[in-house]
Amino acid sequence: MTLHTILFVIFASVAIVTSVLVVTRRSPIIAALFLVLNFAALAGLYLLLSAQFIAVVQIIVYAGAIMVLFLFVIMLLKPEVEQRFFENDPMLKWGSLIVGLLTLILLIYAIFLTTGRTVIKTDLNTAVQIGKVESIGQELFTSFLLPFEAIGFVLLAATIGAMILAKKKLR
Amino acid sequence: MNLLPFYLSISAFMFIMGVIGVLTRRNAIIVFMSIELMLNSANLTFVTFSSYLGNITGQLFVFFVMAVAAAEAAVGLAIIIAIFRNKSTMNVDQINILKW
Numbered sequence: 146m147t148l149h150t151i152l153f154v155i156f157a158s159v160a161i162v163t164s165v166l167v168v169t170r171r172s173p174i175i176a177a178l179f180l181v182l183n184f185a186a187l188a189g190l191y192l193l194l195s196a197q198f199i200a201v202v203q204i205i206v207y208a209g210a211i212m213v214l215f216l217f218v219i220m221l222l223k224p225e226v227e228q229r230f231f232e233n234d235p236m237l238k239w240g241s242l243i244v245g246l247l248t249l250i251l252l253i254y255a256i257f258l259t260t261g262r263t264v265i266k267t268d269l270n271t272a273v274q275i276g277k278v279e280s281i282g283q284e285l286f287t288s289f290l291l292p293f294e295a296i297g298f299v300l301l302a303a304t305i306g307a308m309i310l311a312k313k314k315l316r
Numbered sequence: 317m318n319l320l321p322f323y324l325s326i327s328a329f330m331f332i333m334g335v336i337g338v339l340t341r342r343n344a345i346i347v348f349m350s351i352e353l354m355l356n357s358a359n360l361t362f363v364t365f366s367s368y369l370g371n372i373t374g375q376l377f378v379f380f381v382m383a384v385a386a387a388e389a390a391v392g393l394a395i396i397i398a399i400f401r402n403k404s405t406m407n408v409d410q411i412n413i414l415k416w
Contacts, residue, residue: 149319150319153319153322157322157326160326160330161326161329161330164329164330164333164334164353165333167333167337167346167349167350167353168333168334168336168337168340168341168346168350168353173343173345173346173349176346176349177345177349180349180352180353183330183353183356184356187356187359187360190323190326190360190363191360191363194323194363194364194366194367195367196363196366196367196375196378198375199359199363199375199378199379202379202382203359203382206382206386207352207356207382207385210386211352211385211386211389214389214390214393215345215348215349215389215393218345218393218396218397219345221397222345222396222397222400222406223400223404225343225405225406225407227342227343230340233342237339237340238340241335241336241339241340242336242340245332245333245335245336245339246332248332248335249328249329249332252325252328252331252332253325253328256321256324256325256328257321257325260318260320260321260324261321265320265368265369268370271370272367272368272370275366275367275370275371275372275375276367276375280372281372281375281376281379284372284373284376285376285379289376292380296380296383296384299383299384299387300383300386300387302387303386303387303388303390303391304390306390306391306394307390307391307393307394308394310391310394310395310397310398311394311397311398
């Protein structure tokens with residue numbers, strides 16, 4: 146067991162356990178805090194995959210900005226008492242659980258079938274090189290310049306839209 | 317030890333948990349958080365293949381997905397606040413004006 150494998154097991158188990166807890170906790174604030182932990186574990190997995198820039202952005206944007214937005218909205222709204230998981234409409238709950246688990250089994254079977262057949266070589270040097278801020282910035286401002294500008298307009302439209310929607314008088 | 321299928325399996329597991337959350341939970345904010353979970357599982361697959369194939373495009377796509385997720389969260393939470401102001405509930409079963 147190398148250090149990489151040990152860290153992978155730690156981050157992976159944290160990600161799996163917290164993703165279950167996000168869906169099953171009844172209180173939204175506890176679910177949101179477990180989601181922050183899940184994002185942090187994902188940032189660790191990104192670091193193991195030598196994507197340093199994405200890992201840092203994951204912490205800053207997701208665990209920082211987006212989750213703070215969620216927590217502020219939870220703070221502003223009245224907390225509602227949620228029912229237990231199987232209390233309301235148990236047929237729907239069991240149905241979605243069964244469908245989800247079957248799909249999961251299918252996906253994992255397909256993943257192990259295809260990755261067992263074709264071996265993808267990892268060259269750690271190239272992986273570290275392409276994860277750097279320098280190479281990402283270079284690619285972003287050359288071949289992905291148009292989508293980069295478009296995403297700026299998307300964010301502007303979202304900001305204006307959010308302000309208009311959250312205003313007091315809608316008409 | 318080749319960890320590629322395990323990274324992809326974590327991604328699949330998180331995606332399915334997000335799907336189950338959207339289907340079963342009735343609190344609009346938790347439905348939203350499940351959607352974020354699904355977006356993140358897709359991001360993990362992108363980064364995994366980007367790293368294993370030595371191709372940078374996957375990480376750029378993750379960058380764009382994050383920007384879209386931020387915009388989606390801002391607009392969606394504003395919509396939730398507007399709905400809560402009018403109907404004073406977050407239960408998605410009671411928000412049924414657009415149903416026939």
